[in-house]
Amino acid sequence: MTMKHAILFIFFTIFTILGTSSTQATTFTIPSSGNTLIGYIQTTDAAPTDTPATLSQRYNLGLNAIVNANPGSTELSIANSYVKIPTEFLLPAISHKGIVINLAEMRMYYYPEGSNTVMTFPIGIGKIGKTIPIQNTAITRKVVNPTWTPPADIRQFNREQGIELPRTMPAGPDNPLGPYAIYLRIPTYLIHSTIFPESIGRRASFGCIRMNESDIKEFFPLVQPGTPVSIINMPDKVGWDNNKLYLEAHPSLEEHDQGFQANLNGVVTTVENSFAAHSTTFVDWQIVADILEQPDGIPHEIGIKITS
Numbered sequence: 001m002t003m004k005h006a007i008l009f010i011f012f013t014i015f016t017i018l019g020t021s022s023t024q025a026t027t028f029t030i031p032s033s034g035n036t037l038i039g040y041i042q043t044t045d046a047a048p049t050d051t052p053a054t055l056s057q058r059y060n061l062g063l064n065a066i067v068n069a070n071p072g073s074t075e076l077s078i079a080n081s082y083v084k085i086p087t088e089f090l091l092p093a094i095s096h097k098g099i100v101i102n103l104a105e106m107r108m109y110y111y112p113e114g115s116n117t118v119m120t121f122p123i124g125i126g127k128i129g130k131t132i133p134i135q136n137t138a139i140t141r142k143v144v145n146p147t148w149t150p151p152a153d154i155r156q157f158n159r160e161q162g163i164e165l166p167r168t169m170p171a172g173p174d175n176p177l178g179p180y181a182i183y184l185r186i187p188t189y190l191i192h193s194t195i196f197p198e199s200i201g202r203r204a205s206f207g208c209i210r211m212n213e214s215d216i217k218e219f220f221p222l223v224q225p226g227t228p229v230s231i232i233n234m235p236d237k238v239g240w241d242n243n244k245l246y247l248e249a250h251p252s253l254e255e256h257d258q259g260f261q262a263n264l265n266g267v268v269t270t271v272e273n274s275f276a277a278h279s280t281t282f283v284d285w286q287i288v289a290d291i292l293e294q295p296d297g298i299p300h301e302i303g304i305k306i307t308s
Contacts, residue, residue, distance in 0.1 A: 026060060026215070027119050030096060030111075036239030037246060037299060038118065042085035046078050053198055059085050060212070062106045062122035062201020068251065068297040075202075086298050089120060090239040090248045093270075098138075098228035101209060103131060104235035104250045105297070106201050108191075108209070112222060121219065124199040124210035128254050132207045132231055137185045139227045142220060145171035146181035151188050154206050180216045184229060192216070235295070236263065238270045245274065245281060245303035247288060249295035263292055271303070280306040 028038040046055065052066040052075055063075055069086040072079030092102050092109065096118070100109040103125050110119045126132055130153075148169040150158075158165050169175050178193030194200070194210040204210070211219065235250045252263065267288060275281050283303035291300055 026121060027117055030091075030116050030118055031241070035241050036091040036093070036237075037088070037241035038091065038120075039088040041088045041298060044083050044085055046081050046083045050078060050083075051076060052078060055083060055085070056122070056201060057197060057212075059087060060122065060215070061086065062124070063198065064106050064201040064251075065122065065297055066201075068295065071294065071296070084298070086296075088299055090237040090246055090299050091118065092232060092234050092237060093239070094230055094232060094234075098230065099223070101132075101229065101231045103134070103231065103233045104253050104256075105237075106250075108211070110219065110223070119219070119222075121211055121215045122200050124194065124196075124202055124204050126205050126207040127203050130205070130207045131253065131255070132189045132209065133186055134231050134233050135186070137229045137231065139182055139223055139225050139229060140185055141183045141225055142223070143181045143183070144220075145179050146175070146177050146192070147171060148175050148177050151206070157206075178213055178216075180213075180220045182216075182220065182223065236267050236270070236292070237299075238267065238274055239299075240274070243305040243307065244301050245271070245283065245305075246299040247271070247291055247302045248297065248299040249291050250297050251295050260292065264289060267292060282306055 031037060042059070044055070052063050052073060055078070056063050056066045065086050066083070067073045067075060069084045070079055089107070092100055094100055096111045098111060101123065102109070106123055106125055108121045108123050112119070149167065150165045150169070155165050171179070173195065176195055177190070178195055180193045182191040184190065189207050191209040191211065193213040193216045196204070196210075197212060199205065199210055200212055233253060233256055235252045237248045239246055247267065252258070271283060271288070281303050287300065287302050291302070
């Protein structure tokens with residue numbers, strides 16, 4: 001553990017004892033120019049009753065994050081009592097503006113206008129074949145206590161399960177949109193709260209982006225119609241923290257998985273392009289290959305700028 005991470009760990013431990021809010025846990029100052037690493041890795045001793053679901057809700061992470069960071073774990077059980085809590089992230093290599101939804105990561109980043117901060121939240125995304133289109137869009141409107149009009153494919157899916165959905169569902173405890181809905185320029189796709197918190201960090205929706213209710217309650221008042229939204233698929237992120245180069249890899253979305261060699265070639269190109277501002281850099285390519293073979297969603301140091 002570096003001095004920086006030791007200090008942050010002590011700081012976090014004190015505030016954990018005193019109690020923290022979700023804002024303190026999800027809002028970070030954007031690093032200085034050229035750097036993209038935020039947060040820090042935590043660890044905890046899991047109780048016998050802990051599961052990936054209980055830990056993900058405790059630390060405001062997606063189910064995928066806990067499972068991927070702890071090899072051998074499944075959605076139902078933790079492999080070891082010593083658990084990594086992956087609350088360190090590389091900012092996606094995209095303009096720090098508006099909302100960025102990284103589908104492969106199952107995480108959303110929001111850059112409040114006029115501030116030097118970024119907020120980040122775990123999300124649930126669409127099932128295979130139901131992924132929200134990868135494109136740039138924007139918010140059109142926001143609704144509190146929305147009425148839900150189930151699309152035809154959702155009505156048909158439920159009909160096959162012996163459930164006949166109403167053509168419209170009023171606001172209430174059974175409405176799957178929850179109390180907050182944010183509409184986009186892409187028809188039928190929303191960012192909304194959910195009555196199924198276990199779906200955060202999973203491919204469970206029919207395309208909509210799901211958020212924990214506590215997260216969207218904080219997020220909802222901050223965004224306005226016209227806020228830009230970038231929907232990306234970036235399973236592998238490369239970035240700097242001062243002179244150190246990092247790689248953060250996530251499992252590829254099944255329908256976009258090009259295989260190990262193609263992913264490795266893409267990361268090699270990305271890494272080499274990152275040398276523009278750090279021309280003399282040592283990279284351990286074996287570590288890069290190992291990370292891509294077992295993506296755990298954690299930023300790992302893969303290289304260092306050589307200074308003379």
